[in-house]
Amino acid sequence: FSTPLTSPLATCSPVQDLLINPVPTGVISWEVDNGASIANNNSTSNQITNMSPGKRYTVKVLVSSGNCAPKSATTLIDRAGEITLALPTSTLNTCEGNTLTLTATASGAGIGTITGYNWYKVPAVLLSTTNSITYSKPAADASSDQGQYYVEAISSSCPTSPIPSNISTVKISAKPSVQVLTGDLVCEGNAAKVMVSASEPNVTYQAIIGNTPLGTPTFGNGQDLTIGIGANRLSVGLNNITVKALSEGCPALDLGPAEVQVVGKPVALIGNGEPTFELVEPKPFTLDGTGSSPSSISFAWFSDDDFANKSITDAFSSSTQAMVQAIKTKFRLFVTLTSPLACRDTAEVEVIQNIRLIVPNTFTPNGDGNHDIFEIFNLQYFKNATVEIFNQWGERVFKSEPGYPTPWDGKRGGQDLAESTYYYMIDLKEKGFNNQSGYLTLVR
Numbered sequence: 001f002s003t004p005l006t007s008p009l010a011t012c013s014p015v016q017d018l019l020i021n022p023v024p025t026g027v028i029s030w031e032v033d034n035g036a037s038i039a040n041n042n043s044t045s046n047q048i049t050n051m052s053p054g055k056r057y058t059v060k061v062l063v064s065s066g067n068c069a070p071k072s073a074t075t076l077i078d079r080a081g082e083i084t085l086a087l088p089t090s091t092l093n094t095c096e097g098n099t100l101t102l103t104a105t106a107s108g109a110g111i112g113t114i115t116g117y118n119w120y121k122v123p124a125v126l127l128s129t130t131n132s133i134t135y136s137k138p139a140a141d142a143s144s145d146q147g148q149y150y151v152e153a154i155s156s157s158c159p160t161s162p163i164p165s166n167i168s169t170v171k172i173s174a175k176p177s178v179q180v181l182t183g184d185l186v187c188e189g190n191a192a193k194v195m196v197s198a199s200e201p202n203v204t205y206q207a208i209i210g211n212t213p214l215g216t217p218t219f220g221n222g223q224d225l226t227i228g229i230g231a232n233r234l235s236v237g238l239n240n241i242t243v244k245a246l247s248e249g250c251p252a253l254d255l256g257p258a259e260v261q262v263v264g265k266p267v268a269l270i271g272n273g274e275p276t277f278e279l280v281e282p283k284p285f286t287l288d289g290t291g292s293s294p295s296s297i298s299f300a301w302f303s304d305d306d307f308a309n310k311s312i313t314d315a316f317s318s319s320t321q322a323m324v325q326a327i328k329t330k331f332r333l334f335v336t337l338t339s340p341l342a343c344r345d346t347a348e349v350e351v352i353q354n355i356r357l358i359v360p361n362t363f364t365p366n367g368d369g370n371h372d373i374f375e376i377f378n379l380q381y382f383k384n385a386t387v388e389i390f391n392q393w394g395e396r397v398f399k400s401e402p403g404y405p406t407p408w409d410g411k412r413g414g415q416d417l418a419e420s421t422y423y424y425m426i427d428l429k430e431k432g433f434n435n436q437s438g439y440l441t442l443v444r
Helices: 139-145
Strands: 009-011 016-019 027-032 045-049 056-064 071-079 083-085 091-095 099-106 114-121 125-128 132-136 147-155 158-164 168-173 180-182 184-187 192-197 201-209 218-221 225-229 237-246 253-263 267-270 276-279 285-292 298-303 321-324 330-339 343-353 386-390 396-399 420-427 436-442
Touching: 045 056, 099 114, 099 147, 180 253, 184 192, 192 237, 192 253, 201 225, 218 225, 267 330, 276 285, 285 298, 285 330, 285 343, 321 330
Parallel strands: 009 071, 091 168, 184 253, 267 343, 276 343
Antiparallel strands: 016 045, 027 056, 056 071, 083 099, 099 132, 114 125, 114 147, 147 158, 147 168, 180 192, 192 225, 201 218, 201 237, 237 253, 267 285, 285 321, 298 330, 330 343, 386 396, 386 420, 420 436
């Protein structure tokens, strides 16, 4: 080899050229270890490639000629190592105003003696020529120190080719400052919110009751910030909410407390609280509504459809009583109690009328104004009921519309029917009530 075997060859490059001197005769073969590659074989000159940083490579050349014993020679190549930054991670977070020092240390085989350092801020701003960089900036200048940094080390093994380090990112966070907190006033069961005025950018805010975090931390964007608090985390009465401001690399700052006042909901009740109210006969009746609340309340009565609403005398009033004229066999009646902040509670009762139909067994459609129609008393409470009339041969002579709006007048197709006995069928179409049927005598 042209390089003495007693001195390893140091290189900064992954490629190294070698030459056999003097030039031998015969067949030449090359070998190299540690994963490097041989570019040429059977050649007096060769190129060793793919050498990794910080490794030593053994290169052997073998020459054979005819029946002569082969001869070999060996040399060593040291690929210089790399420089790394002495930081725990590739990203360093610190708080504004802190003094920050980045230190470079050399590692790896074959780096030789470090003769100098060049510190840069990306893209290529030279900051220092020592093995560390230190700075401390006030808040107003914090952004100027944020960025990416790297260092070059100049070693005796590579005096003209500085070895670059990895890149480290420095992130400088703004200190959270004292903010103004605004509380809330809500009804029991509703979510609340706390307002942080003029929040710092890049600061995370966590609402806390006692030592218990409330929900997910909220990231501030430099604007007024609203932090939601779930209803299940609040108690009726006064809740003191602390907000912890967190900025990466900076001490946490506790804000507050902010007061969240939760007003209890009223409790509504109709009568004695039974789910049903039964009438033994159709007549006006009164239902009482009661309620409890930590503050003043108002009453509003309503029913389950517009038709039934017409029967409530004091509907949508502030009365604790509802005067009702029932005009259906069954309907639901509600009372809603409302306290300040629109805290509401609703109670309901199902009103059931046990209605007995009164069906005459005779009527006289002769035009004298008395009993000229087949009138069925209390059928008006069954709004979907139908009535059918059959003659003695089983022929249907009359069928009403739902609700029996036009009672039978003893005619079929506009013609008077003969005096006789007829059969009626009343289908109430109401669950819980039995249909009725029987005989009816038509007399003129």
